[in-house]
Amino acid sequence: MPPPPIPKAAIEAAQKKRSSITPQSAPLSVPVPPVPPESHAENCAAGTEQQGEAKGCQDCPNKETCKANKPDPKAKKLESDAVLACMENVQRKVLVLSGKGGVGKSTVTCQLAYELASRGLSIGVLDVDIxxxxxxxxxxxxxxxxxxxxxxxxxxxxxEGLSxxxxxxxLExxxxxxxxxxxxxNGxxxxxxxQVDWGHLDYLLVDTPPGTSDEHISTVQYLRADGAGVDGAIVVTTPExxxxxxxxxxxxxCKKVKCDVVGVVENMAQFKSGVEKVGFRSKGGEDVSEKVKEILExxxxxxxxxxxxxxxxxxxxxxxxxGESEEAVSALKAIADELVRALPTRQEE
Structure with missing residues (x-):
């Protein structure tokens, strides 16, 4: 027995519903969360008593969240006092940054620390690449x-002189x-x-993870509590x-957190193969260095x-x-020279 015919009204209703469905090829509209204005990072009052209420907070999408989570002034004062006590004998605090991983940021940090310590300076290295x-x-x-x-x-x-x-x-x-x-x-x-008892330090080199994430923001904000903040930054890159x-x-x-750039280091800039030196064609490091008017090594x-x-x-x-590594040795010494020149300690002044 053949099935009963579908009522005409049902067919018309189905056709009407089908015509209202968006085709699969139509572009999807994904809601984009609001982005703070350009001036927000420079005027951000996060971590202060004006959090969520300062002039720079008015157009920020996180205004209400910050306002509802204001820091306790007493707790903030205790935190500031603790940072001040810990950093009391640290003369210069320097961030070592990189945009990408694997460019040799930790290599530059550690070998720069060795070189500075060999000059009789007291050096501390804080590895916040957690x-x-x-x-x-x-x-x-x-x-x-x-x-x-x-x-x-x-x-x-x-x-001696390097911690x-x-x-x-x-870790276990x-x-x-x-x-x-x-x-x-952050904790x-x-x-x-x-809580770290560094003793007297001429330079504290802070080895950071790649990018500009929680570790960078927390380090800068906590160090601001001692009144001096971060004295400068060294940016490490590769040529490409x-x-x-x-x-x-x-x-x-660095510009937004008001941290001066000491210099841009172009790592792995060339490779010596036998008697020939192989260079990479990109001159991006020089271009970046010229824009910020900093010395590039x-x-x-x-x-x-x-x-x-x-x-x-x-x-x-x-x-x-x-010796055979004269170029690399000279470059590392030049980086140390530039750091000491840009950020002298009382021993160097």
Whole structure:
């Protein structure tokens, strides 16, 4: 028996409904969350008593959230006092930044620390790359731990005049992953900046993760509490344009948080193969450096430098000047010279 015919009214209703359905090829409209205005980062009152109510907060989409979560003035005062006490004997605080991972930021940080310490300066390295700490490996102190004392956390001493603090010292195993969200990262950075007994330091080099994320913002905000803030930043990049695009963002970050850029270091700028020197065609580092009017140093790709990082050795001390690694040694010394010139300590003044 054939099925009964479909009523005409039902067919017309189905056709009408079908015509109202958006075709699959039609573009989808995804709502975009509001973005703070350009002036917001420079005038942001987050972390202050004016949070959510300052003039710069009026057009910010996070205004009501900030207003509802104002910091307790008493707790803020205690936090500021703790940072001030911890940083009291630290003369200069320098961020080492990079837009991308793998450009050699930690290499520059650790070898710069070795070079400065060899000049008789007291150097501390704070590794705030919480999820990917590498400073202990580059200093050859992976088997060491941070200890508590009456005066606070004691950093690990690589040698006289050179100390380091890193998340890696707190992990049970070297291959253990740190799976933390922002609040836990911020809490650890706060402890680093309020509880470590550094003693007297001429320079504290802060090795940061790539980009401009929670670790960078927290470090800058906490250090502002001591009245001096961050004294300067060194930006590390590689020659290709892909890396340069992110460097420009790092420079923008420094401008917005009012942190002077000491210099742009172009790492792995060239490679010496036999008797010939192979250079990379991109001149992005020079272009970026000219725009910010900062001195650029080119650090060549040197196997001896890589070996020193893996073995926890000071490169400039081991190879000196005039040998097979003369160019890389000269470049690292020039970076140290520029840092000392731009940010002199009382010992250097």
């Amino acid at each position: 999820c990917g700490p590498s400073a202990p490996t580059m200093f050859g102190v992976t088997d060491r731990q941070i200890h508590h004392s009456r005066s606070g956390w004691s950093p690990v001493y690589v040698k 380091v603090v890193s998340t890696a010292f707190m 195993g070297g291959d253990e992953a740190v799976i933390w969200r922002g609040p836990r990262k 650890l950075i706060k402890q680093f900046l309020t 344009e892909v890396s340069m695009a992110d460097v420009r963002k790092e420079l923008s970050f 080119k650090l060549p790709l040197d196997p001896n430098l890589l070996a020193c990082c893996e073995n926890g050795e000071g490169f400039t001390e081991k190879y000196g000047e005039g």
